[in-house]
Amino acid sequence: MPLVSTRQLLDEAAKGGYGVGAFNVNDMEQIQAIMEAAKETNSPVIIQASRGARAFAQDNYLYHLMLAAAELYPQIPLAMHLDHGNSFETCESAIKLGFTSVMMDGSLKADGKTPATFAENVEVTRKVVDYAHERGIAVEGEIGVLGGIEDGHGAGGSGLEHVTDPDQAVEFAELTGVDSLAIAIGTSHGAYKFTKKPDGSVLKMDLLIAIHKRLPKTHLVMHGSSSVPKDLQDIINQYGGKLKETWGVPVEEIQLGIKNGVRKINVDTDNRLAITGAIRKVFVENPEKFDPRDYMKPARAAMQKVVATRMVQFGQAGHAGDYTAISIADMAKGYANGTLSTKPLVAAR
Numbered sequence: 001m002p003l004v005s006t007r008q009l010l011d012e013a014a015k016g017g018y019g020v021g022a023f024n025v026n027d028m029e030q031i032q033a034i035m036e037a038a039k040e041t042n043s044p045v046i047i048q049a050s051r052g053a054r055a056f057a058q059d060n061y062l063y064h065l066m067l068a069a070a071e072l073y074p075q076i077p078l079a080m081h082l083d084h085g086n087s088f089e090t091c092e093s094a095i096k097l098g099f100t101s102v103m104m105d106g107s108l109k110a111d112g113k114t115p116a117t118f119a120e121n122v123e124v125t126r127k128v129v130d131y132a133h134e135r136g137i138a139v140e141g142e143i144g145v146l147g148g149i150e151d152g153h154g155a156g157g158s159g160l161e162h163v164t165d166p167d168q169a170v171e172f173a174e175l176t177g178v179d180s181l182a183i184a185i186g187t188s189h190g191a192y193k194f195t196k197k198p199d200g201s202v203l204k205m206d207l208l209i210a211i212h213k214r215l216p217k218t219h220l221v222m223h224g225s226s227s228v229p230k231d232l233q234d235i236i237n238q239y240g241g242k243l244k245e246t247w248g249v250p251v252e253e254i255q256l257g258i259k260n261g262v263r264k265i266n267v268d269t270d271n272r273l274a275i276t277g278a279i280r281k282v283f284v285e286n287p288e289k290f291d292p293r294d295y296m297k298p299a300r301a302a303m304q305k306v307v308a309t310r311m312v313q314f315g316q317a318g319h320a321g322d323y324t325a326i327s328i329a330d331m332a333k334g335y336a337n338g339t340l341s342t343k344p345l346v347a348a349r
């Protein structure tokens with residue numbers, strides 16, 4: 001299947017009542033792990049690259065690896081997404097390269113650190129939406145500011161400093177016309193999200209439910225949603241690592257989110273943990289080995305296992321064959337004639 005629009009994947013997920021994991025990649029082995037997990041579970045899939053990943057791998061390598069994945073797995077709907085674009089130019093370059101959706105994270109200024117004003121966020125996001133939709137490309141916005149820092153991007157701090165205000169979320173969706181919206185409900189990027197198993201005082205699922213009620217047509221996105229499982233932490237520490245005790249977002253909370261409009265769930269940390277644990281194990285148990293394949297193969301298999309598990313837990317498993325790809329050119333027509341509009345006030349009329 002050619003690369004498809006993330007919007008189509010999320011619309012189908014909404015129809016089917018499931019969520020779609022969006023897994024971050026930097027290299028070939030991670031893409032291979034995700035595609036094998038998608039094949040194993042018959043899942044549609046979103047693969048995403050951050051600015052850090054694009055700098056690490058170079059755009060052309062990433063794009064051609066994605067085309068290879070689309071060629072090798074014609075039965076799997078596959079979308080390629082830019083994670084946390086920091087400016088119009090970053091989003092524009094991703095769209096020119098061939099990404100099928102972009103995130104314009106206007107919740108922060110272009111430095112990727114300083115919280116932006118609501119007006120600044122609306123202005124830059126709307127500019128990206130206008131440019132992207134004309135070309136059939138979907139846009140994810142962010143309102144409220146997530147906690148933590150990942151790949152040098154983030155405001156830092158806990159996830160509770162700038163949680164999303166539902167009224168602002170509605171206004172933002174109306175003014176920008178984004179396809180999907182990342183909201184801040186207490187989650188953070190990176191491994192250190194919570195210092196104990198999160199409850200309602202630190203993870204605001206009630207806020208998510210309130211936002212979905214007001215914005216039923218806008219797909220919600222959970223960022224910072226690795227579960228940071230204890231067994232993956234333990235493998236790293238058992239083989240010489242030094243992770244501090246930490247908690248992520250419990251899968252059952254994500255599943256509650258999926259029942260309430262969450263269609264895209266970003267997962268990166270869990271895969272990083274799986275890869276690192278597998279490599280550490282080989283280094284400690286077989287210090288004589290020096291062929292990178294001896295540790296990259298188990299690392300890739302460990303990531304595949306995590307991804308396949310999440311695909312089943314998010315409900316996307318079994319849904320790869322539900323639909324055929326809408327061309328990006330036809331998506332552009334849908335945006336132009338209004339059939340793909342998500343604007344809440346327009347929708348209410």
Ligand SMILES: [Zn+2]
Pocket residue numbers: 084189223224266
């Ligand atoms: Zn994020």
